[in-house]
Amino acid sequence: MVTLYDVARLAGVSTATVSRVVHGQDRVRDSTRARVLEVIDQLGYVPDGAAQSLSRRHKNVIGLVCVERQSPRQQYDIESMSLLFYDEILRGVEARIRHHEWSLLITYLQEASDPDLPRLLSLSGQVDGLLIGEGVVPSAFLARLAKRLPVVVIAGDPSERAADVVTADNRAGSAALVSHLIYDHGRRRLYHVDGPPSAPDARERRLALHELLGAHPACQLLGRYEGMFSVGSGEEAGEKLLAASGNSLPDAVVCANDQMAIGVLQAFAKAGVRVPEQVAVVGFDDIFPGSLYDPPLTTVHQPMRLLGEQACTRLLDRIARPGLRPKAQLLPTELVLRSSCGCPPGTVIRRPVPPLRTSRAARPSRTTPSRTTPPGDAAPARRGTRKNSDASN
Amino acid sequence: MVTLYDVARLAGVSTATVSRVVHGQDRVRDSTRARVLEVIDQLGYVPDGAAQSLSRRHKNVIGLVCVERQSPRQQYDIESMSLLFYDEILRGVEARIRHHEWSLLITYLQEASDPDLPRLLSLSGQVDGLLIGEGVVPSAFLARLAKRLPVVVIAGDPSERAADVVTADNRAGSAALVSHLIYDHGRRRLYHVDGPPSAPDARERRLALHELLGAHPACQLLGRYEGMFSVGSGEEAGEKLLAASGNSLPDAVVCANDQMAIGVLQAFAKAGVRVPEQVAVVGFDDIFPGSLYDPPLTTVHQPMRLLGEQACTRLLDRIARPGLRPKAQLLPTELVLRSSCGCPPGTVIRRPVPPLRTSRAARPSRTTPSRTTPPGDAAPARRGTRKNSDASN
DNA sequence: TTTTCCAATGTAAGCGCTTAGACCAAGGAT
DNA sequence: ATCCTTGGTCTAAGCGCTTACATTGGAAAA
Numbered sequence: 001m002v003t004l005y006d007v008a009r010l011a012g013v014s015t016a017t018v019s020r021v022v023h024g025q026d027r028v029r030d031s032t033r034a035r036v037l038e039v040i041d042q043l044g045y046v047p048d049g050a051a052q053s054l055s056r057r058h059k060n061v062i063g064l065v066c067v068e069r070q071s072p073r074q075q076y077d078i079e080s081m082s083l084l085f086y087d088e089i090l091r092g093v094e095a096r097i098r099h100h101e102w103s104l105l106i107t108y109l110q111e112a113s114d115p116d117l118p119r120l121l122s123l124s125g126q127v128d129g130l131l132i133g134e135g136v137v138p139s140a141f142l143a144r145l146a147k148r149l150p151v152v153v154i155a156g157d158p159s160e161r162a163a164d165v166v167t168a169d170n171r172a173g174s175a176a177l178v179s180h181l182i183y184d185h186g187r188r189r190l191y192h193v194d195g196p197p198s199a200p201d202a203r204e205r206r207l208a209l210h211e212l213l214g215a216h217p218a219c220q221l222l223g224r225y226e227g228m229f230s231v232g233s234g235e236e237a238g239e240k241l242l243a244a245s246g247n248s249l250p251d252a253v254v255c256a257n258d259q260m261a262i263g264v265l266q267a268f269a270k271a272g273v274r275v276p277e278q279v280a281v282v283g284f285d286d287i288f289p290g291s292l293y294d295p296p297l298t299t300v301h302q303p304m305r306l307l308g309e310q311a312c313t314r315l316l317d318r319i320a321r322p323g324l325r326p327k328a329q330l331l332p333t334e335l336v337l338r339s340s341c342g343c344p345p346g347t348v349i350r351r352p353v354p355p356l357r358t359s360r361a362a363r364p365s366r367t368t369p370s371r372t373t374p375p376g377d378a379a380p381a382r383r384g385t386r387k388n389s390d391a392s393n
Numbered sequence: 394m395v396t397l398y399d400v401a402r403l404a405g406v407s408t409a410t411v412s413r414v415v416h417g418q419d420r421v422r423d424s425t426r427a428r429v430l431e432v433i434d435q436l437g438y439v440p441d442g443a444a445q446s447l448s449r450r451h452k453n454v455i456g457l458v459c460v461e462r463q464s465p466r467q468q469y470d471i472e473s474m475s476l477l478f479y480d481e482i483l484r485g486v487e488a489r490i491r492h493h494e495w496s497l498l499i500t501y502l503q504e505a506s507d508p509d510l511p512r513l514l515s516l517s518g519q520v521d522g523l524l525i526g527e528g529v530v531p532s533a534f535l536a537r538l539a540k541r542l543p544v545v546v547i548a549g550d551p552s553e554r555a556a557d558v559v560t561a562d563n564r565a566g567s568a569a570l571v572s573h574l575i576y577d578h579g580r581r582r583l584y585h586v587d588g589p590p591s592a593p594d595a596r597e598r599r600l601a602l603h604e605l606l607g608a609h610p611a612c613q614l615l616g617r618y619e620g621m622f623s624v625g626s627g628e629e630a631g632e633k634l635l636a637a638s639g640n641s642l643p644d645a646v647v648c649a650n651d652q653m654a655i656g657v658l659q660a661f662a663k664a665g666v667r668v669p670e671q672v673a674v675v676g677f678d679d680i681f682p683g684s685l686y687d688p689p690l691t692t693v694h695q696p697m698r699l700l701g702e703q704a705c706t707r708l709l710d711r712i713a714r715p716g717l718r719p720k721a722q723l724l725p726t727e728l729v730l731r732s733s734c735g736c737p738p739g740t741v742i743r744r745p746v747p748p749l750r751t752s753r754a755a756r757p758s759r760t761t762p763s764r765t766t767p768p769g770d771a772a773p774a775r776r777g778t779r780k781n782s783d784a785s786n
Numbered sequence: 787t788t789t790t791c792c793a794a795t796g797t798a799a800g801c802g803c804t805t806a807g808a809c810c811a812a813g814g815a816t
Numbered sequence: 817a818t819c820c821t822t823g824g825t826c827t828a829a830g831c832g833c834t835t836a837c838a839t840t841g842g843a844a845a846a
Contacts, residue, residue: 003832014796019834029794044541049519050452051832053443054801061498061519087480094501103519104499105454108487126442126454126496148437292685396802407826412804420823444802447831 002045011039022047062315063105063127064093065120067136084287085304086133089154092308093131100316117141124148129315131308132156132163136198146326150318154311155302157200158328164318165328166311169355170201170284173300173333174208176353177282178254180298180335182212182219185342187251187280192224193237193264195256199229202256205284209254222250227260234263242271249279252341258283258290258299265293265340276342286336291348296338301350303331330355395438404432415440455708456498456520457486458513460529477680478697479526482547485701486524493709510534517541522708524701525549525556529591539719543711547704548695550593551721557711558721559704562748563597563677566693566726569746570675571605571647573691573728575612578735580644580673585617586630586657588649592622595649598677602647615643620653627656635664642672645734651676651683651692658686658733669735679729689731694743696724723748 008015013036020026021036028036039045053059066086090106097104105127109116120137124130129150132142137153143162145151152164181187192209195202213219225240227233237260241253255261261283268275275281275295283290286301310331318324337349401408406429413419414429421429432438446452459479483499490497498520502509513530517523522543525535530546536555538544545557574580585602588595606612618633620626627648634646634657648654654676661668668674668688676683679694703724711717730742 001832004834005832015833016797016835017795020795023834027793032794044537046514046518046541048447048832049515050443050446051801052518052834054441054447054803054831055833055835057801059443090499094499098501101515103516106483106487106497106499108491121439122442122494123496125439125445144437148439289682289685292682394802397804398802408803409805409827410825413825416804422824425824441802444831445804447801447833448803448805450831 001048002043004045004047007036007039007043007045010043011036058128058319059126060101061103061105061127062093062097062312062319063107063123063130064090065123065130065132065137066106066108067132067134068108068110085155085285088304089133089308089311092305092310093312094308095305096309096312096316102316120145129319131311131315134199150315150322152311152315152318154307155201158204158330160328161326164311164314164326166307166314167201167328167330168302168307168333169330169353170204170302170333171208172330172353172356173302173335174205174284175212175356176333176335176351177284177298177300178209178212180337181252181254181280181282181341182216185252185280187342188219189222189251190219191222191241191250191253193234193253193255193260194224194226195229195260196226199256202229205256227256227263229257229259231259231263231266234260234265235267236263238264238267239271242267242273249273252280252282255281255283258285258287258297261297261299261340262290262293265295265297269294276340280341282341286334291338293340295340295345296348298338298341298343299336300353301334301336303333306331394441395436397438397440400429400432400436400438403436404429451521451712452519453494454496454498454520455486455490455705455712456500456516456523457483458516458523458525458530459499459501460525460527461501461503478548478678481697482526482701482704485698485703486705487701488698489702489705489709495709513538522712524704524708527592543708543715545704545708545711547700548594551597551723553721554719557704557707557719559700559707560594560721560723561695561700561726562723562746563594563695563726564601565723565746565749566695566728567598567601567677568605568749569726569728569744570677570691570693571602573730574645574647574673574675574734575605575609578645578673580735581612582615582644583612584615584634584643584646586627586646586648586653587617587619588622588653589619592649595622598649620649620656622650622652624652624656624659627653628660629656631657631660632664635660635666642666645673645675648674648676651678651680651690654690654692654733655683655686658688658690662687669733673734675734679727684731686733688733688738689741691731691734691736692729693746694727694729696726699724 004015004018008018011018013032017028017032018036020028021033022040094104105123107119107123109120120141124145127149129152130145131152131154133154134156139160139162142151142153142160146163150164152166153160155167156165158165158167178190181190190209190213192206194206213221223241223244225237227237234255238253241250253261253264255264261281264281265275268279268281273279281297283297283299284302286299290297290299310329314329332355333353335349335351335353337343337347337351339345339347343349397408397411401411404411406425410421410425411429411433413421414426415433487497498516500512500516502513513534517538520542522545523538524545524547526547527549532553532555535544535546535553539556543557545559546553548560549558551558551560571583574583583602583606585599587599606614616634616637618630620630630653631646634643646654646657648657654674657674658668661672661674666672674690676690676692677695679692683690683692703722707722725748726746728742728744728746730736730740730744732738732740736742
């Protein structure tokens with residue numbers, strides 16, 4: 001291994017000078033610089049990152065932790081689309097750091113499996129800051145991590161207080177989508193394919209649905225299935241629903257994400273149920289394949305790439321200036337109207353979703369909230385175009 | 394920051410003892426261990442990765458470099474599916490290192506843009522080994538890198554000698570697909586939508602096509618379009634073809650990858666050309682959305698995840714035992730028959746592609762080869778099921 | 787000429803960790 | 817009683833780099 005010393009010796013200068021040449025900024029005589037540069041090139045010297053990190057007091061590396069839900073089953077399957085989420089986030093993060101001299105350390109964790117937490121801990125020794133996807137890491141553990149280094153959670157629970165959170169405005173998005181179903185299409189009898197209880201985004205979406213339902217006595221929730229965000233569980237939900245409801249189908253099936261909506265679509269197709277004529281089906285997230293199904297899926301676009309970018313920006317900021325207080329940042333979503341909701345075939349409308357008027361209600365004090373917002377507050381809210389919305393700080 | 398010294402002092406032992414406790418293996422009296430562990434927990438001590446890397450003589454980090462073709466245009470577009478490739482590779486790599494204590498540093502580079510090479514170089518100072526996607530990094534530079542640390546190229550030119558290469562058997566896959574078109578569907582007049590000249594995989598695929606064509610005088614190549622692997626360029630290829638060929642369409646369009654095949658499909662759909670009745674269209678790679686188009690795309694499955702896994706395995710191996718000589722490893726592909734090739738609607742057949750009999754011809758001595766294999770050697774070859782095939786070493 | 791000043795360069799003290807080798811009891815063998 | 821072991825622990829020398837501070841040798845100022 002070629003070290004700084006080797007270069008210094010061969011160039012007949014001190015290590016300090018070589019270091020200065022390598023980093024360019026300091027004043028070094030041109031002739032000296034040229035000589036050193038030549039030796040560097042000749043020897044193929046590259047500074048050792050570990051030594052640099054140790055000497056400066058930071059590593060210039062941030063960690064991205066992707067918490068996968070459940071165990072990965074099939075290999076190359078539509079199931080793995082849940083990872084699509086992280087791929088996009090990754091893209092955003094990468095775009096953000098590309099031109100700064102930061103590196104990205106990436107790790108995938110199984111959902112909250114205990115043996116993984118130590119991995120997270122040791123990871124925290126290798127980076128200057130941590131980006132954690134999904135709010136699945138226990139809050140207590142998060143607090144412990146956040147004490148050591150800046151942490152920002154992506155798509156986590158916006159009421160998390162230990163660390164920064166950057167997440168889509170799930171509540172507003174869900175409200176807009178359900179409003180569309182109720183007001184624009186007159187769908188009254190809804191069925192809910194929910195996500196796992198541990199998922200904070202599913203919770204926000206569910207809350208919005210319930211609020212809207214509460215505000216409209218004419219509407220009713222026919223039932224609920226607790227899925228796991230996978231296509232398979234969506235299919236099961238569809239089959240169960242079909243078996244249970246005989247010939248009185250609901251007007252619409254509201255799914256907590258696109259994968260499950262696709263599963264429902266598949267179950268319906270298999271049973272010969274026509275969508276949206278007999279039932280509307282809507283999802284959430286706007287994953288790419290959703291537009292390719294028949295009928296194309298109506299959904300809410302979650303700005304995943306932007307999520308990654310913003311989270312990264314925030315993290316870099318916190319690393320640069322420690323001592324900031326954690327805050328939650330809500331990114332606006334977009335209603336994506338295609339035809340599975342009842343809109344005419346060929347429809348492709350993207351409609352920005354403004355923050356809810358009572359967005360403060362999205363951040364209840366501490367405990368898991370249950371219907372904190374009084375009914376009637378969750379009106380469609382489809383004017384204005386304010387862009388970002390900080391819930392605090 | 395809490396250091397080893399802090400722990401040692403508080404526990405009343407030496408740093409050596411603390412270190413031994415942290416790493417578990419050495420003999421430490423139980424009572425001592427317990428005391429140290431307690432202090433560690435109380436202080437929330439986590440070893441500093443940089444210091445560890447410096448002290449042991451390795452970092453336990455491997456780098457994954459994804460070389461993106463062209464500049465990323467649209468945001469959330471089907472175009473970005475080229476990245477799908479890396480997402481799968483990433484998955485494979487991650488799966489491989491998950492249970493060993495390695496970390497993954499990931500970097501995206503613009504195709505061979507000069508200012509990026511220094512980034513690669515400095516990256517090489519932060520890792521123990523490098524995985525480089527696509528054979529787009531200039532071979533000379535690769536050699537320079539490989540002198541410093543183990544490097545394995547994923548999906549690169551199998552004739553590369555400076556570094557290890559792990560790649561799909563593009564030639565065999567392409568041969569199998571074209572044979573299917575010619576023999577099973579009697580398509581004689583072909584049109585080729587090729588990839589960029591810099592892409593080694595496109596070259597292998599092209600070579601197989603030409604060999605087959607050369608072996609069958611009854612078949613002819615009606616034309617060729619040089620695309621850039623994007624949907625857009627595929628669309629353009631389709632339009633150009635339509636404009637040029639009037640009402641004498643080719644029997645089949647062979648595309649160098651799925652994105653372009655999808656583009657062609659879209660152009661044909663727009664013009665009312667029926668696939669596969671009027672023209673067959675086939676792709677390569679088996680990206681996920683291909684199965685969702687109408688008609689579902691016939692293609693060759695490239696084991697991207699496996700590629701990542703194997704490449705990683707090889708890299709780890711080389712890191713463990715330096716001094717191995719670089720070798721190229723060819724991974725088997727799979728023919729994926731759906732209906733865009735002329736197979737009846739609903740067809741879904743996956744057929745393993747055995748290595749070509751003359752697989753040695755796939756590794757010409759040094760220079761860019763041109764038709765090294767004598768015509769007639771590229772027969773359909775559809776028996777046998779040998780699994781892996783090393784072209785050398 | 788002497789003094790002053792400053793650009794250019796060198797010296798050396800860490801950064802936090804690992805680990806070879808030294809040291810020390812406490813048995814066990816002789 | 818003396819000499820070896822040997823398990824448990826400590827000492828201290830690095831790992832390769834950065835950087836505060838010291839040094840040096842002109843050029844400018846006096």
